[in-house]
Amino acid sequence: xxxxxxxxxxxxxxxxxxxxxxxxxxxxxxxxxxxxxxxxxxxxxxxxxxxxxxxxxxxxxxxxxxxxxxxxxxxxxxxxxxxxxxxxxxxxxxxxxxxxxxxxxxxxxxxxxxxxxxxxxxxxxxxxxxxxxxxxxxxxxxxxxxxxxxxxxxxxxxxxxxxxxxxxxxxxxxxxxxxxxxxxxxxxxxxxxxxxxxxxxxxxxxxxxxxxxxxxxxxxxxxxxxxxxxxxxxxxxxxxxxxxxxxxxxxxxxxxxxxxxxxxxxxxxxxxxxxxxxxxxxxxxxxxxxxxxxxxxxxxxxxxxxxxxxxxxxx
Amino acid sequence: xxxxxxxxxxxxxxxxxxxxxxxxxxxxxxxxxxxxxxxxxxxxxxxxxxxxxxxxxxxxxxxxxxxxxxxxxxxxxxxxxxxxxxxxxxxxxxxxxxxxxxxxxxxxxxxxxxxxxxxxxxxxxxxxxxxxxxxxxxxxxxxxxxxxxxxxxxxxxxxxxxxxxxxxxxxxxxxxxxxxxxxxxxxxxxxxxxxxxxxxxxxxxxxxxxxxxxxxxxxxxxxxxxxxxxxxxxxxxxxxxxxxxxxxxxxxxxxxxxxxxxxxxxxxxxxxxxxxxxxxxxxxxxxxxxxxxxxxxxxxxxxxxxxxxxxxxxxxxxxxx
Numbered sequence: 001x002x003x004x005x006x007x008x009x010x011x012x013x014x015x016x017x018x019x020x021x022x023x024x025x026x027x028x029x030x031x032x033x034x035x036x037x038x039x040x041x042x043x044x045x046x047x048x049x050x051x052x053x054x055x056x057x058x059x060x061x062x063x064x065x066x067x068x069x070x071x072x073x074x075x076x077x078x079x080x081x082x083x084x085x086x087x088x089x090x091x092x093x094x095x096x097x098x099x100x101x102x103x104x105x106x107x108x109x110x111x112x113x114x115x116x117x118x119x120x121x122x123x124x125x126x127x128x129x130x131x132x133x134x135x136x137x138x139x140x141x142x143x144x145x146x147x148x149x150x151x152x153x154x155x156x157x158x159x160x161x162x163x164x165x166x167x168x169x170x171x172x173x174x175x176x177x178x179x180x181x182x183x184x185x186x187x188x189x190x191x192x193x194x195x196x197x198x199x200x201x202x203x204x205x206x207x208x209x210x211x212x213x214x215x216x217x218x219x220x221x222x223x224x225x226x227x228x229x230x231x232x233x234x235x236x237x238x239x240x241x242x243x244x245x246x247x248x249x250x251x252x253x254x255x256x257x258x259x260x261x262x263x264x265x266x267x268x269x270x271x272x273x274x275x276x277x278x279x280x281x282x283x284x285x286x287x288x289x290x291x292x293x294x295x296x297x298x299x300x301x302x303x304x305x306x307x308x309x310x311x312x313x314x315x
Numbered sequence: 316x317x318x319x320x321x322x323x324x325x326x327x328x329x330x331x332x333x334x335x336x337x338x339x340x341x342x343x344x345x346x347x348x349x350x351x352x353x354x355x356x357x358x359x360x361x362x363x364x365x366x367x368x369x370x371x372x373x374x375x376x377x378x379x380x381x382x383x384x385x386x387x388x389x390x391x392x393x394x395x396x397x398x399x400x401x402x403x404x405x406x407x408x409x410x411x412x413x414x415x416x417x418x419x420x421x422x423x424x425x426x427x428x429x430x431x432x433x434x435x436x437x438x439x440x441x442x443x444x445x446x447x448x449x450x451x452x453x454x455x456x457x458x459x460x461x462x463x464x465x466x467x468x469x470x471x472x473x474x475x476x477x478x479x480x481x482x483x484x485x486x487x488x489x490x491x492x493x494x495x496x497x498x499x500x501x502x503x504x505x506x507x508x509x510x511x512x513x514x515x516x517x518x519x520x521x522x523x524x525x526x527x528x529x530x531x532x533x534x535x536x537x538x539x540x541x542x543x544x545x546x547x548x549x550x551x552x553x554x555x556x557x558x559x560x561x562x563x564x565x566x567x568x569x570x571x572x573x574x575x576x577x578x579x580x581x582x583x584x585x586x587x588x589x590x591x592x593x594x595x596x597x598x599x600x601x602x603x604x605x606x607x608x609x610x611x612x613x614x615x616x617x618x619x620x621x622x623x624x625x626x627x628x629x630x631x632x633x634x635x636x
């Protein structure tokens with residue numbers, strides 16, 4: 001088990017190093033002057049020179065890369081050009097919104113999808129199954145920004161149960177802050193839940209056809225008992241895989257949904273930084289998102305091992 | 316009253332491409348504590364007969380006829396009654412020990428599960444009983460044996476675990492579907508010995524399904540040969556190995572490799588194919604592959620003929636044994 005974890009940690013570090021290199025090369029090495037990109041073609045030569053010095057563009061690329069990575073390790077992400085505050089501070093502020101939002105969305109999606117998927121599998125080819133799968137089909141077809149607008153129209157504008165957007169901050173009123181995340185979380189979660197429910201259903205049905213389920217039934221377990229006690233845990237492996245993949249989609253979705261709801265989250269930060277050409281922010285946040293995805297994959301790997309004893313031996 | 320009596324069992328799988336007649340007019344009986352071998356090539360209906368006895372036929376299959384076990388007709392009973400019966404009065408072991416165990420669950424819990432289900436034993440006492448069963452089937456004693464996972468065992472050991480699981484509630488009937496086909500030859504012999512000992516020890520009846528006449532001959536008192544969903548010959552094992560009445564049984568016997576007298580005779584393969592169960596011929600299903608088939612065989616269904624006392628063949632022209 002220790003060897004297994006160690007190998008995964010090494011893999012994680014290698015992936016992050018590669019990601020940082022790609023981000024750096026794309027944003028700073030490929031032809032085009034980053035300072036010119038940030039300031040626009042009509043910038044004053046003095047301003048341009050100042051920014052170039054600030055960004056260290058006068059130094060050779062390998063040295064700039066090492067300086068950046070060293071800064072990352074120390075937690076120093078540099079200064080945002082547009083906000084004039086340390087990027088680290090900016091990111092921590094934004095994470096206060098995005099992290100709870102993603103956790104809420106993924107919890108919601110899982111809590112909804114797995115029971116529905118299992119239920120559909122246990123009612124295979126009966127109307128309960130068909131009804132859930134019809135809803136799942138619908139959920140998959142709806143893009144999350146459209147769902148977000150629909151939710152705002154119904155629950156904020158018509159019913160007035162939630163605010164239509166904005167974020168009051170956790171320190172002001174935790175309750176209101178939580179409430180502000182509910183609709184965005186639903187908008188993010190539903191399309192993912194639809195996919196996850198389908199995956200859960202088909203994974204459970206696959207397992208129900210396995211020999212060991214037949215053995216369980218031959219022992220006298222009913223179909224449902226065999227499903228819960230034997231098929232479900234075996235079906236978790238593909239379900240975990242999809243959940244790990246969905247995390248990336250969730251982050252991508254957060255960029256859009258945070259914009260619809262005017263939430264000051266990481267996604268909105270990236271969006272604004274890109275449109276304002278604040279490359280320092282873009283570079284760091286993109287790497288941070290990559291790190292998040294890689295870390296989630298690492299956690300998924302650990303969960304595989306927790307579910308399946310065959311993976312624990314490290315072979 | 317026999318333990319098990321099957322009368323005109325028919326199983327049909329309904330499909331858009333045509334109804335497949337998987338079992339046709341199958342009937343036999345089995346006394347308490349006796350052993351029966353069912354032999355035939357893949358797809359002849361051996362496994363389907365077993366699954367019908369367990370009430371585990373595929374959803375698309377419908378069974379008609381009568382399966383009387385310990386005085387009740389199983390085909391008429393509801394699912395809850397089947398659940399009380401399976402693993403309790405009738406148990407089954409399967410062909411592939413590699414995939415027949417849940418890979419994510421320790422073997423102790425898997426063996427104990429039937430005991431908690433049918434005997435109402437507590438977790439601890441069912442595990443203690445599982446320990447005793449694992450001893451009996453010869454899983455070597457070692458540290459944390461109950462906590463072993465299937466992937467930590469060899470194929471033969473997994474089959475022993477499955478046997479322990481099947482015997483947990485001391486069933487009156489054990490069905491073993493190709494229990495040794497996936498194992499090495501040396502392990503095969505050990506597993507067959509174990510099965511034979513346990514059947515005698517517990518006074519169980521055994522239905523042993525195999526494509527291997529050698530395996531059947533070693534364990535069973537009576538032999539049934541199946542072909543295309545029908546029983547084509549049934550006899551005591553002694554009579555059967557003395558002489559076969561049905562041309563198909565003779566061909567099966569001819570395909571059996573024997574190491575005898577140093578002569579290297581070619582194995583006789585049976586030419587042709589088994590008919591599609593959706594398009595069975597009007598007359599005898601073996602007609603196209605039969606060395607002695609005539610126009611009568613093509614036109615008329617063969618009758619069941621008693622060639623000797625307690626020795627039957629489904630054939631127009633059975634050989635005298």
